[in-house]
Amino acid sequence: MNSSNQKKRNFQIEAFKHKVVVDPKYADKTWKILEHAITEIYNHNASGLSFEELYRNAYNMVLHKFGEKLYSGLVGTMTLHLQEMAKTIEAAQGNLFLEELNRKWNDHNKALQMIRDILMYMDRTFIPSNRKTPVHELGLNLWRDNVIHSSKIQTRLLDTLLELIQKERTGEIINRGLMRNIIKMLMDLGSSVYQEDFEKHFLEVSADFYRAESQDFIECCDCGDYLKKAERRLNEEIERVSLYLDSKSETKITNVVEKEMIASHMLRLVHMDNSGLVNMLIDDKYEDLGRMYNLFRRVPNGLPTIRDVMTSHLRETGKQLVTDAEKLKDPVEFVQCLLNEKDKYDKIINLAFSNDKTFQNALNSSFEYFINLNPRSPEFISLFVDEKLRKGLKGVSEEDVETILDKVMMLFRYLQEKDVFEKYYKQHLAKRLLSGKTVSDDAERSLIVKLKTECGYQFTSKLEGMFTDMKTSQDTMQGFYAAYAAELGDSPTLVVQVLTTGSWPTQPSITCNLPAEMSALCEKFRSYYLGTHTGRRLSWQTNMGTADLKAIFGKGQKHELNVSTYQMCVLMLFNSADRLSYKEIEQATEIPSSDLRRCLQSLACVKGKNVLRKEPMSKDIGEEDAFFVNDKFASKFYKVKIGTVVAQKESEPEKQETRQRVEEDRKPQIEAAIVRIMKSRRVLDHNNIIAEVTKQLQSRFLANPGEIKKRIESLIERDFLERDSSDRRLYRYLA
């Protein structure tokens, strides 16, 4: 071999130098040998064959340029054998059909392997350079064309496969191994064969099957059962694919099941009477809900459907809750119901809806919607907090206190009118502080911190001022008693809280006539205080104080009475008179009449607390009524509490007043926001101003566009702003 002349052609082996005699009949003879071998192989008689000899024969044929003859001979022979095999398969009866097909397929594969080995040289040289189909692939194609696509087999094969799957779907056991082999055969023949000859029809038939089945189920099952069945079918199909189908079929078949069993009936399921989504939510059916979530998330618009139904149900129940007259009678109960509802849905979203954020958002927006439907929500939430801080949290661990306060904060965040809450909270806190009725100072402060974190320093600075006043007052009292220790030996014990106006809710300052002992003492305090704090003005808030009186009744009963200042003034009068008329009491005490009536009612008309007797015994206080000490007063407790300085739900007129004050307070805030915005923007159009102002005030309250407009016009009138001369919608800031 001359290496320098060696050309670069694959498998090109130089011809021998001496001429080889090529016998024309040589090719025929050689082919006959090979043909015979192939037949033997197909007849399971391969053991008697010599591989090397056959290989050499094939090699020689190709070498001597008889590749074409070899190839076409192969095609012809193999075709014949396959046609024979097809006949055998066709002849198989019933169940044996598939088995026979499988057997013959295995045989063919084994044969093909051997044939390919023998014809390896042709496979590597003649075939590529002549662009023929390689032996293995050729074998598969011939199998496909002569067996699978034979008219007597093609349809029968498909029908058989589908029938078996149908049987399995109806609960029968089938030969899965056999199925797997047959399907694998189709896959080996090429994805188009698998799809055209099997998968396509499989999907169609499955669709029909599930369409019919779902129709049956939906007529007779309730929602929960239906979903169980759908889930089962879905899992079955997934299992089927893993056991004997092409994995690529999984998505396709699951889509079919999802479409027929879920998507087509989605709305009907969700809205099913007595068992649909709403019923599941009401009955906390976590498992069913979880199943629905998992199934519906597979279909387009599935989760939005669940979410929408949940949202409208939640809004509806929420709306009913906040407008239910019965519940509105008890603010604490009202808020507790809200908290319970929130807990319920938090649990559902956690356990059944895998903490899906979009559901959480839907929950939040629903709560925000209906809580604000009731304008008294801010007041009621404050009353709830008040009850907890006054007694509800007694004995509760620090951790649990935090949990409850956090839940309150969560409701607070939903409020649009946070400034209204602030007003009430301040009132209620004042009452708690002044009556000394707070369960835990730590809890109070903890809530203030949470409010500060949520709303900023300004929200809570006044509230903190209230706490400071309480502390300072304690120190002042110590100083007072230290300074006057000697003089005050016999006097009643005085406890004064000095409140800085502005930090505390505004109160009308009405004084009344205090009993002599008290007024002298109060005067001493006043001069002491003003001595150390020049330039201040003190006014006694007689409508907010309390007193503890030691009383001895007609039959010798001794009691300690805890009363309001007004009540004290009234009762002390009876130290020097047995009988007093309403008029006399009014004159002596100078308590405003509506307060006096309430005061006398609480002293004379309430069972168990009637330290006074009234003639006549009616419930109402009349101008001509007469009052006496109730000598027959009895209580099993030594200490009797009659004072009424507890935070309560406001009466209608009080509510109107508070609402008016809130509206008035909002005006300057709106104006400040407008000025702030215009100062930085200089020129801004109407819609943008409204949007920006609303956004700036969002954390306090929802600003009314009409109100904002009015404030703008007021600012125009006062020359802070002007309208643009050409574009009426534009406002300009006037420096």
Place this chain on the structure above:
Amino acid sequence: MLCLATGKAASKELERIDQLFFSYANNSSGLIDPEGIESFCSDLEVDHTDVRILMLAWKMQAEKQGYFTLDEWRRGLRALRADTIVKLKKALPDLEKEVRRPSTFEDFYTYAFRYCLTEEKQKSIDIESICVLLDLVLGSRFGPQVDYLVQYLKTQTDYMVINMDQWKGFYRFCTEISFPDLSNYDPDSAWPWILDNFVDWMRAKQG
């Protein structure tokens, strides 16, 4: 301003204008006061509540309601080229035409408001007077709007006075908004709040 015309004719005219002024003026104050205006109006054969008197005041740019100064008088009559009552009478129709031209009317309209502010720091006019003024200046051209607006103003309780911004709003409302259907009124636009309420009131009336 005497710079417009020169020569004998011009100065003669000026003399006559001044003479006319002093025939109505109050001797001690040197101004034409309400009394003087009354007799002026009767000579002119125009009622003193007639809108044309207001237009005259506008032409003069008179500052104080019920009074004309010499400068103002001169300004107005020179512009009208009228130095006698007769010429003045003849000039009135043209004056009216001039005022009612859209380009001038808005200026006249805002002038009318300012003219009614009598006190030093006053910025608003009471509802009663506003209603009269509205009728006077807009009644002939926007009859229906003015009728309803006046009715509304008298019944509403949100405002006791009207400011310039709102006043201007009324005019723009009449010229821009289709009436009585109000179909192109956009409440989200920057119309004064009082007009938002007026529109609501109208719509409620129309059912």
